[in-house]
Amino acid sequence: MTTVVVGASSGLGRALAEELARASHELLLVASDPRDLSAIAADLGLRHAAKVHTLALDLAATADPGARVLAALAELPAPSALLLPVGQSRVDDDGSLGAAATGQLLAINLHAPITIVQALLPALLEARGVVVGFGSVAAVRGRSRNMVYAAAKRGLQGFFESLRHRHSGQGLRVQFHRLGFLRSNLTHGMRLPLPAAEPAQVASQVVANLEKASFDRHAPRWWALVAFIIAHLPWFVFRRMDA
């Protein structure tokens, strides 16, 4: 069986690839640059004797990413797990982005994950497999930063809710991790109001949960309290929040 990781070249995705290789999964790794993917594949092969395949694909410039992933799987064992730690945010996402940049953010954070899930769904249902999505604390409540990103992540959360509703009882496990801050290049140099988790630590929890039933939860778990507070802050307080 193949485990597909979309957004595997850095941060959480790379940590997931490592964790899955250690657990002897055969992998298909997806990201945009073949140089990153081949380096990761070689390393996982040498350190963990893992079978690793790669697909270099710019998700912001591909009309049907799902079809491309499906085609790459044609020669491989059927997929039983799909993990989507793909994402992008930008500092200038403050409502002033042009159409092209907005389209790219939506493509990477929403359109690509949805189309890939849809393309792989029949095989995942057949395998009674698992699909794992990643949301963000940014989506808890819309703010003046990360406007398109937060909207996309909230959209993705909605899609995963629907997926779970549609397929509950059919053997497909639908897992959604609403992530707090991670120590990756997405947050490098930012002044964060709360501590950032190490991708390796989150990855090991995600992989440990793969066999569990469907869920939608915060990771690390204590972010649930933060999200609750943000969601319930009175407007006059929330309005002044900067971070």
Place this chain on the structure above:
Amino acid sequence: MSRKRGFALAETQLASFDRSTTARCHVQRPDRYRLLEALPADARRITRGGGVSFVGASFAHDSVVQEMGAFDRLLEFDPEQGRLTVEAGARIGDVTRFALSRGWMLPVVPGHPRASIGGCIAADVHGKNPARDGTFRQHVEGIELFDAQAGWVQLGPNQDADHFAACFAGFGIPGLMVRARLRLVPAAQAYSLRSIAVANLVEAAEVLRSHANAPLLYGWHDGRAGRFGRGAIRFGLEAKDGTTGKHRTYPDLPETIAPWPITAWNRIGIAAMNRWVRHRQFVAGQVPTAAALFPLNEARRYFAGFGKHGMNEAQWLLPHASYAEFVAALEAEVRRLRPRISLIASKLFEGKPTGFSFDGSGIALAIQMPQPRQREQAAFIESLTELAIIHGGRPNLIKDSSLQAATLPRCFADFDNARNALRRFDPAHVQESAMTRRLGL
């Protein structure tokens, strides 16, 4: 600065391992290949590997620091020939563990397991017996480098050979090394370690010379007046059966070690520590290879004990001919100035000095001292530098923060040529660190 997806800079305080140099820097942590290419060609920068140099070699307050930690992957391994291609951010401790698990090893590894392959090339480091195994350059077959102007270049002994040679003891100036192909040797399963007591540093040199073929060979010595040079030469031979007794394994020495609030290495502390080292030195037995290669994993408290004022390691390579005279003069200075020397380490070298590399034929002494800025300590360091220069000594630039630009032309007769051989590949001085500035490189 760059619009490439994932490009980010963080303002971070960085410090050299000896705590002599600190700076607030703009740090980039590239984790994808396109991010190595993201800086404008004229942006001042310096590469940082493990960041475990004693001196401020991998940062400067106005250079973008490109931290290579994410480029730590093993790329290709030939189990028949013992060839390993790795990314330059891979740590020497990790590479060693991988190689040992396949029956191979790198014959030259520096004392700190978190030094990166890039850092080992850029400082042309030496290992446990440079007289036998040379320096790191002897074990590298090829380098892939990103040059701010020229882009990606492949270097080797027969491919752009001058640029390849400049990378060794190039201190990051000839460009950002991204990949290297290493030549491994069959691994020893364990080493049988022994020590020979020596009464002084001249005797130490004799013992070193008479054991020149031992795979592991170095000395530890007392630096106090009255006991100056007393210590032991430790040598290790490949164990025949590979069995080891019960051996405690230590985690890798961390990159940064939190200093104790006070300096432990006052006269009483130094006396106690020397007693302890003496006791440890004479423990003989068979030790697993990884533990024998990284004995400093046990030395975390030793480094913490220098406290927040830090330390200085002055390492000089003295030609055999002037060594005894140098040692006598140094001992006299120690008697006169009574500096606090926490430890002295000795090694034998039989190489060829090239550029700024720490190599040549002679005996190297590494002298570690607490609180190098204190008046008496600074006076001794100055006097040690003078003595070493007078006796034809060659300094280790990657270790000694006390060295200044004016000193270098006195130590390297071909200073201008050596500097030009590096700057030829960076005429615009794009690659600059606190160290290259201090030394006028």
